[in-house]
Amino acid sequence: MTTEYDLVIRGRKVLTTAGIAPREVGIVDGRIVALEPLGNALVGKETIELADDETLIPGLVDSHVHVNEPGRTEWEGFASATKAAAAGGVTTIIDMPLNSIPPTVTVDALNVKRDSARTQAFVDVGFWGGAIPGNTGDLRGLHDEGVFGFKCFLLHSGVDEFPPLEPDELEKDMAELSGFDGLMIVHAEDSRAIDRAPSPDGDEYEGFLHSRPRGAENIAIAEVIERARWTGARAHILHLSSSDALAMIASAKRDGVKLTVETCPHYLTLLAEEIPNGATAFKCCPPIREASNRELLWQGLEDGVIDCIVSDHSPSTVDLKDLENGDFGVAWGGISSLQLGLSIIWTEARQRGIPLERVVEWMGRKPAELARLQRKGTLAPGYDADLAVFAADEAFIVDAEKLHHKNHITPYQGKALSGVVRRTFVRGTEVDFNEPKGQLIRRGTA
Known part of the structure; x- marks a missing residue:
């Protein structure tokens, strides 16, 4: 008897665990259940034939997104972010867990966040908890409620309702997390080093760069490594921009410290030397650094010292970017790139001779592994049928007005990029951008 699948997708280029190959994908109840050589004529209630210029890839996992709803929904919201x-x-x-109000630092706040997201998600959505002074007792409850880990800052977060941890508080919380194998994810910049750095005020990008020196990152990362070593807890370094830290990160990993590291598209593609004065669309913390630093970050990725690439999509309203004055000391620090990340990285990677398989690993499988998502980030039987149809050779010019981001400001405005996502499927259902069909996910169940 012939098996009939809910959906069959056929193509000459399907990115499997064995590389890109001609395959047919059979999907039932939102899961991949068959992966056969092209020509096996799987039968589906619906069948999609890919064009010759299209590659079927596993859907990417972005583990670093600031949606901001509720509380700052004018910055971004679940509908716009997931579209x-x-x-x-x-x-x-x-x-x-920030910049929403309330921040996700208690179970009650997590429930408020989930209620906001439940009917608006066009893709699957999970949540990080937050670690702030005084909420050590809330961490286990949040973990049991399914958050994927806990974010903390080692300096002012930019919003007063999410204060930073002192290093000893970090260690206390990491000791708590080690008792239930929780994950601490850290914005690692040292507040004292930043306090002693020059002021960022003014419209000169070089001045802003000096106000967030690499040393501030290096000191904080060293602190995180040692506290992870002492407590045995899992730790993750967010948005690495300082290539100086790669040697100690590699050393810690060799020592068996439970450490993972991410970086972001802006650190891998943009250059401090090319940022015009007053161009506050480029402001983020830690900052975009020099060309030599960027080369070493790419090497860190290829060597496996850096584990994954995620967006750190951190939007704000346009007025908070202070475009009129271009003052880096005043402007909100954050870059919107959620919709563009794959194209940004693929454009740069292909120029470096890095294949699409590696890019998708860094942006799909590795973030899924970080969050311990068992059925995401890989195109193989047993995984969720989260898929994207990617035209790797199609080029486009970034037009911020055409992005789904709520606020249309991006440092990539006008840039020529390669790679267009033509269709996206979540659990075997194509995203139509009208009816939200994404699900809220919990640690241990996705």
Whole structure:
């Protein structure tokens, strides 16, 4: 008897665990259940034939997204963020515990966040919890409620309702997390080093760069490594921009410290030397650094010292970017790139001779592994049918007005990029950008 699948997708280029090959994918109840050589004539209630210029890839996982709803929904919201994700081939996001109000630092606040997201998600959405002074007792409850880990800052977060941890508080919380194998994800910049750095005020990008020196990152990362070593807890370094830290990160990993590291598209593609004065669309913390630093970050990725690439999508309203004055000391620090990440990285990677398989590993499988998502980020039987149809050779010019991001400001405005996501599927259902069909996911169940 012939098996009939809900959906069959056929193509000459399907990115499997064995590389890109001609395959047929059979999907039932939102899962991949068959992966056969092209020509096996799988039968589906619906069948999609890919064009010769299209590659079927697993949906990407972006584990670093600031959705900001509720509380700062004018910055971004679940509907706009998840549409942007889907348009960029991202089928799972994990939302940061700030800059929403309330921040996700208690179970009650987590429930408020989930209630906001439940009917608006166009892709699957999970949540990080937050670690702030005084909420050590809330961490286990949040973990049991399914957050994927806990974010903390080692300096002012930019919003007063999410204060930073002192290093000893970090160690206390990591000791707590080690008791239930929780994960601490850290914005690692040292507050004292930043306090002693020059002021960022003014419109000169070089001045802003000096206000967030690499040393501030290096000191904080060293602190995280040692506290992870002492407590045995899992730790993750967010948005690495300082290549100086790669040697100690590699050393810690060799020592068996439970450490993972991410970086972001802006650190891998943009250059401090090319940022015009007053161009506050480029402001983020830690900052975009020099060309030599960028080369070493790419090497860190290829060597496996850096584990994954995620967006750190951190939007704000346009007025908070202070475009009129271009003052880096005043402007909100954050870059919106959720919809563009795959194209940004692929454009740069292909120029470096890096294949699409590696890019998808860094942006799909590795973030899924970080969050311990068992059925995401890989195109193989048993995984969720989270898929994207990617035209790797199609080029486009970034037009911020056409992005799904709520606020249309991006440092990539006008840039020529390669790679267009033509269709996105979440659990075997194509995203139509009208009816939200994404699900809220919990640690241990996705």
